[in-house]
């Protein structure tokens with residue numbers, strides 16, 4: 001089986017599942033490989049990771065509802 005060349009659109013479509021580790025390992029490593037080569041997707045993935053970490057931290061800190069709503073809106077935009 002040859003490695004599937006995944007494109008930017010697919011990466012973006014699968015990004016959430018990728019970050020949640022819900023993809024099968026083959027798919028996930030397709031994305032790993034793409035992120036190594038594609039700066040655009042890499043920074044998108046990094047941004048998403050940081051955002052998630054922040055949401056997580058905010059949730060633990062009992063962030064004010066207004067901030068939480070703002071963060072949620074940010075996420076939904078992608």
Ligand SMILES: [Zn+2]
Nearest residue numbers: 007008038041
């Ligand atoms: Zn890309």
